[in-house]
Amino acid sequence: MQMFGRIRKDLAVKAIACMLLLGLWAPQLASAQLPYYTWYNDLNAGNIRTQPIYVPDRIIDGNGMEGALSSPGDIYIADDDHVYIADTGNNRIVELNEKGEYVRSIGHEEGPGKLTQPEGVFVAEDGTIYAANTGGQSIVLYAPDGSFLREFKKPEATALTADYHFLPTKIVADRRGVMYIVVKDTFLGLLRMSPEGEFTGFFGANKAKLSWLDRLKRALLNEGQLAREIAKQPNPIQNATLSDDGFLVTTSSGKASDGQIKKLNAGGFDAFGNKEFHQDNLVDTAIDRNGFLYGLNRNNIISISVYDPTGEAVFYFGSTQKGARQLGITDYGISIDINSANELWVADNASNLIQVFKRTSFGDTYMTASHLYFEGDYERSRSYWEEVIRQNGMLNIAYNGLGKIALHDRDYAAALDYFKQSNDPEGYSDAYWYIRYEWLKNNFLLAVVVLVAGIWGVSFGARRLSAFVRKRSWPPLVRRYAGELRDALYLMFHPYNGFYRLKDRNISVAVIVFLLALAVAVHIWSVFASGFIAYPYDLGEYNLPLSLAFLIVPWVTWVIANYLVSTVKGGEGRFREVLQASTFAIVPYIVITIPATILTNFVVLEEWIIIDLFRQAMWIWIIVLFLVMTQVIHNFDFTEAIKNAVITLLTIGVIWVFATIISGLVYNFYDFIAQIYREVTFRA
Structure with a gap:
């Protein structure tokens, strides 16, 4: 028994030891899991989760820097990969080498050049160090050895009035030494200063984005009334960066303006065209040597956005969490930059840390392929795109790159297939044109x-069919249906006579239902039978119910609104007459959509005007038929018919508004009942 007791004790000790070891290993195992996801931005399919392009590498917390970092406000990586940090809380600029090792501190000593809460730093090609001395309300310049050169206070200029507070937060300088300064809480743009410290104007100001209500106010209110309105202010510029090709990139936060990232030339023209970046919490942007941009976001979902050289979002990754001191998660990101090894350095103002992210092999492969793609070097990019597809076959741009290579090699069939996989109608059109x-x-x-032969065959078949129909004796019901369908076609080309034939006449319900069902069927067929250029995406993602709703709901509300309005206005048409006339009025949609859909399979983008002409003619035709229908069915003159049609359209809008309100109320009532039911069930 003692032997069994000893065995049990040994087993218990070993079990406890294993549990302790597992407990020690658990954090390491958990740390291997990235604290964030990476998303690829597909222009058609939306965000697709993918493998990481950047992973957290290390944290720099200020140990060994003659004092830990305190509220770092800016980070800049020079051409030699040395890192300069505006250590705001410690009133200094910190320099690190490319490994993140401490080199020196600048501006912390008493005397000329003493910094007070600097929030920005920039290093010129010649090694001159610029500091945005926010607390001291000045710009301070240092020589490459760190010695003080000069200091610029608020320039003397009539445009800079007494109430203009010169609080510089960020600074860049071009090759001429002209300084572009971000000033806190100003909407005037960057303050431009000459190498001698003279004010030369404002640069790159954002424009306020006006809503439809703002535009309506400007159209209706006089100057006095507008003066009493609260001024619409644009987004202030948060940061500025210089690209290797001489462009000035500004970053702005907020929803008051588009162009959250702007790429400005010397004349202030935005190469991105003031595009909306759909990120209203951007605080800084870094640019790598190939022109790709890395935006630092300050929201709870992602922290870093990657954009291609045209400004299109490619990847999102990272995470933001208040109070976090975890590798890969930022608390209050303030600045971002990238070195020659494509490492991203992110300054965290709240946690007093520098987060360093390194690029993965997949990220290297993708970014190299994408760079060669944008440079037009398709042949060199081939192997990289093939490797990207091998690792992740869901990235459309990889197939697009291979499509351009195949097009260059005159392998048009392969190019057509690649462009279709990448959902690129322009490339598909080019390949199809050659085929x-x-x-x-x-x-x-x-x-x-x-x-x-086809034209002759159709003509001959139509004549034979017509002769067959005339010779045969048909049942009365079939003759009636055929006559009503013939009247529908006749009405297309003779609207006045056609609608007069409908007055005081009951078209069979079967024909009305058939025409409506045929219109719906033709619409569905047109979606799935059209050429790729018409719908350049996966039709499995197509929202067919919503598309049908856009076709059916306007027609239904037109019938109801037209009858109600015409009844009030003294129209003679009965509801059945309005219904059947409105049904006949959509026959052009059926007749024209069929050949237009077939034609989409044979034309290229340059010839798409033919399809547009078909569609525009169809809608104009339908509108004219509805207008004539209103005039004839209700016995209005032309002017009354126009007024009635306009009021009908307004009534349709009112019906939709009320339907939306009622739907919301019904949903809220249903949710209220469901909450009560759950509460009662839970209490029970």
Whole structure:
């Protein structure tokens, strides 16, 4: 028994030891899991989760820097990969080497050049160090060895009035030494200062984005009334960066303006066209040597956005969490920059840390392929795109790159397939044009013969069918249906006579239902039978119910509103007459959509005007028929018909508003009942 007792004790000790070891290993195992996801931005499919392009590498907390960092306000990486940090809380600029090791501190000593709460730093090509001395309300320059050079206070200029507070927070300088300064709480743009410290104007100011209500006010109110309105202010500029090609990139936070990131040339023109970046918490932007941009966000979902050289979002990653001191998670990101090794350095103002992210092999492969793609070097990018697809086949741009390579190699069939996989209608159109050209060049005579034979066959078949129909004796019901359908076609080309035929006449319900069902069927068929250029995305993602609602709901509300308005206005039309006339009025949609849909499979983008012409003619035709229907069915003159149609459209809007309100109330009532039911069930 003693032996069994000893065995049990040994087993218990070993079990406890294993549990302790697992407890020690658990944090390490958990740390291997990234604290954030990476998302690829697909222009058609939205955000797709993918493998990381950047992973957290290390944290720099200020140990060994003659004092830990305190509220770092800015970070700048020079050409030699040395890192300069505006250590705001410690009133200094800290320099680190490329490994993150402490080199020296600048501006902390008493005397000329003493800094007070600097929030920005910049290093010129010649090594001159610029500090935005926010607390001292000045710009301070240091020599490459860290010695004080000069200090610029608020410039003397009539544009800078006494109530303009010169509180510089960020600074960059071009090759001429002209300084572009971000001043706190100003909407005037960057303050531009000459190398001698003279004010030369404001640069790159944002424009306020006006809502439809603001535009309406400007159209209706006089100057006095507008003066009493609260001024619409644009987003203030938060940060500025210089690209290697001489562009000035500004970053702005807020929703008051578009162009959260602007790429400005010397004349102030935005190469991104004031585009909306859909990120209203951007605080800084870094640019790598290939022109890709890295935006630092301050929200609870992501912390870093990656943009291609045209400003299109490519990837999102990172995470923000208040009070976090965890590798890869920022608390209050304030600045971002990138070195020659493509490492991202992020300054965290709240946790007093510098987070360093390194690029993964997948990220390197993708970014190299993408760079060669934007440079037009498609052949060199081939192997990189193939590797990207091998690692992740869901990234459309990889197929697009291979498509351009195939197009360059004149492998048009492969290019067509690649462009279709990448949802690129322009590339698909180019490849299809070459395929169509080659086929016509080799089969032109055959194409002409087939076309002529087809026209003759259709004409001959129509005549034979017409003769067959006339000779045969049909039941009365069939003759009635056929006559009503013939009247629907007649009405297309003779609207006044056609609608007069409908007055005081009951069209069969079967024909009305058939025409409506046919319109719906043609719409569905047009979606799935159209060429790729018409719908350049996966049709499995197409919202068919919503598309049908856009077709059916306006027609239904037109019938109801037209009858109600016309009844009030003295119209003679009965509801059935309005219903059947409105049904006949959509026949052009059926007739024109069919050939237009077939044609979409044979035209390229440059010829798409033909399809647009078909569609515009169709909608104009339908509008004219509805207008004539209102005039004839209700026995209005032309002016009354116009007024009635306008009031009908307004009534449709009112119906939709009320339907939206009622839907919201019903949903809230349902939710209220559901909450009560859950509460009662829980209490029970």
